[in-house]
Amino acid sequence: MDGTHEGCRYTLHRNDFAAGPLARLWHVKFATTGFRTLEPIMSEVFTIESLDLEARGVARSDGKVVFVEGALPGEQVSAHIIRRKSSFDIARLDQVLKASSQRVEPLCPNFGICGGCSMQHLDAAAQVAIKQRVLEDALAHIGKLAPDCVLPPLHGPAWGYRHRARLSVRAVRKKGAVMVGFRERRGSYVTDMKECLVLPPHVSALLVPLRGLIGAMSIPDRLPQIEVSVTDQTTALLLRHLEPLAADDIVKLRLFGEEHNVSWWLQSKGPETIHPLLAEDAAKLAYALPEFGLRMGYRPGDFTQVNDAVNRSLVSRALRLLDVQAGDRVADLFCGLGNFTLPLATRVREVVGIEGSGTLTARAQASAAQHGLAGRTRFETLNLFAVDVQWLRDLGRFDRIMIDPPREGAEAVARALAALSPSERPRKIVYVSCSPGTLARDAGILVHEGGYRLRGAGVVNMFPHTGHVESIAVFDGG
Ligand SMILES: C[S@@+](CC[C@H](N)C(=O)[O-])C[C@H]1O[C@@H](n2cnc3c(N)ncnc32)[C@H](O)[C@@H]1O
Numbered sequence: 001m002d003g004t005h006e007g008c009r010y011t012l013h014r015n016d017f018a019a020g021p022l023a024r025l026w027h028v029k030f031a032t033t034g035f036r037t038l039e040p041i042m043s044e045v046f047t048i049e050s051l052d053l054e055a056r057g058v059a060r061s062d063g064k065v066v067f068v069e070g071a072l073p074g075e076q077v078s079a080h081i082i083r084r085k086s087s088f089d090i091a092r093l094d095q096v097l098k099a100s101s102q103r104v105e106p107l108c109p110n111f112g113i114c115g116g117c118s119m120q121h122l123d124a125a126a127q128v129a130i131k132q133r134v135l136e137d138a139l140a141h142i143g144k145l146a147p148d149c150v151l152p153p154l155h156g157p158a159w160g161y162r163h164r165a166r167l168s169v170r171a172v173r174k175k176g177a178v179m180v181g182f183r184e185r186r187g188s189y190v191t192d193m194k195e196c197l198v199l200p201p202h203v204s205a206l207l208v209p210l211r212g213l214i215g216a217m218s219i220p221d222r223l224p225q226i227e228v229s230v231t232d233q234t235t236a237l238l239l240r241h242l243e244p245l246a247a248d249d250i251v252k253l254r255l256f257g258e259e260h261n262v263s264w265w266l267q268s269k270g271p272e273t274i275h276p277l278l279a280e281d282a283a284k285l286a287y288a289l290p291e292f293g294l295r296m297g298y299r300p301g302d303f304t305q306v307n308d309a310v311n312r313s314l315v316s317r318a319l320r321l322l323d324v325q326a327g328d329r330v331a332d333l334f335c336g337l338g339n340f341t342l343p344l345a346t347r348v349r350e351v352v353g354i355e356g357s358g359t360l361t362a363r364a365q366a367s368a369a370q371h372g373l374a375g376r377t378r379f380e381t382l383n384l385f386a387v388d389v390q391w392l393r394d395l396g397r398f399d400r401i402m403i404d405p406p407r408e409g410a411e412a413v414a415r416a417l418a419a420l421s422p423s424e425r426p427r428k429i430v431y432v433s434c435s436p437g438t439l440a441r442d443a444g445i446l447v448h449e450g451g452y453r454l455r456g457a458g459v460v461n462m463f464p465h466t467g468h469v470e471s472i473a474v475f476d477g478g
């Protein structure tokens with residue numbers, strides 16, 4: 001749907017309703033603005049033109065942009081302003097007056113309170129369409145370009161997909177209550193959640209037992225976080241503790257681990273302090289890439305892709321788009337644990353994996369050796385935000401380049417690639433991104449300054465029901 005056009009047709013000035021039944025609705029709700037002062041909340045009617053990435057409906061009122069929480073494009077809603085800024089206002093939905101055909105009933109009882117999901121009230125296909133539109137808009141407005149073709153979205157399961165999650169823990173001593181879950185959408189409280197539909201069901205079922213466990217420990221208010229890592233064979237829980245645990249706490253953790261079939265890991269300070277509670281759990285954690293006959297060993301706290309099923313499709317698609325050939329020499333930049341490096345090494349002559357974290361490159365190297373791929377892989381630890389064309393030339397010519405940076409993108413890498421002469425360029429570049437804005441910026445550099453061609457771009461539905469946009473793009477070097 002073209003939001004601007006739809007918006008123009010539907011936009012009604014709120015005063016248009018002044019005399020009708022939809023006249024500014026004075027709600028029975030009252031807001032406390034001082035000790036005893038009660039102010040009526042004034043609802044206004046808005047027509048929603050589009051959706052932002054926090055899944056807020058975007059409307060206009062007297063020329064000012066208003067973000068309406070809980071409203072969808074094409075809807076007429078009544079809402080009240082909760083925050084006024086100089087260039088925009090934020091409003092909260094009171095009533096849907098004319099619903100979008102894409103509105104669905106959110107499945108999770110915590111939706112609206114929990115900050116984990118923002119789009120459950122929107123049909124799943126429409127969520128993906130919106131993300132695709134965000135990607136295309138970013139490429140057009142920031143990168144000043146359009147892909148030759150829009151790649152079909154990559155899908156996986158819409159529920160139970162979060163194989164890695166950081167759960168917050170909050171113990172309220174006075175109330176004797178413990179919350180374990182995601183933070184609330186507004187503010188910093190932990191959601192009072194007893195289930196979560198995007199966590200694998202067996203992890204969701206641990207939320208209530210975990211409350212009991214934390215509450216029974218000696219320092220419940222010094223245990224701020226539990227990081228969950230799930231593989232097809234094991235579930236690891238990494239407990240952050242700000243003070244030493246008592247001997248009795250260790251016993252409780254062991255018993256909980258046995259009863260619920262989870263392995264505990266502990267972290268007292270920085271990432272270097274992460275260790276398994278039981279030594280025999282040290283080597284258990286590994287995710288599978290069955291299409292390539294690989295099991296990638298890792299530890300809680302390492303970067304792994306959140307959605308295991310989508311990651312498998314993503315790796316396969318990246319290799320297809322790179323069109324790898326047996327004799328190729330390939331670079332995998334921001335390689336992490338070797339999620340793309342090792343699959344590539346099963347298909348090509350040589351892969352050079354480069355990454356900023358020495359812990360991850362060491363882990364990737366060990367995985368390569370374990371799979372008999374050491375002879376085809378080489379890893380380097382390097383800050384890829386500070387590289388130039390000379391660095392790239394010194395690495396020797398690559399036939400294909402894989403790039404998978406963090407949110408900040410890969411500007412220095414893009415500039416180095418753009419400065420290569422046509423004969424030095426890789427034939428294909430595949431860029432996986434978690435930020436459409438930085439992808440669009442880097443794509444602009446590759447295309448406008450480097451002469452590459454953006455053959456295709458599409459979304460990867462890695463995080464259903466959230467505003468995160470993961471995407472993949474493929475460039476031809478000539
Ligand atoms: C989105 S992850 C991708 C990891 C890997 N390709 C995968 O699929 O699991 C981005 C990676 O970039 C690394 N990274 C972040 N900043 C970096 C930098 N300045 N230089 C090099 N690597 C960096 C992170 O450690 C992380 O492993």
Ligand code: SF4
Binds near residue numbers: 108193197199
């Ligand atoms: S993250 Fe979990 S608990 Fe929160 S809204 Fe999503 S499904 Fe519900």
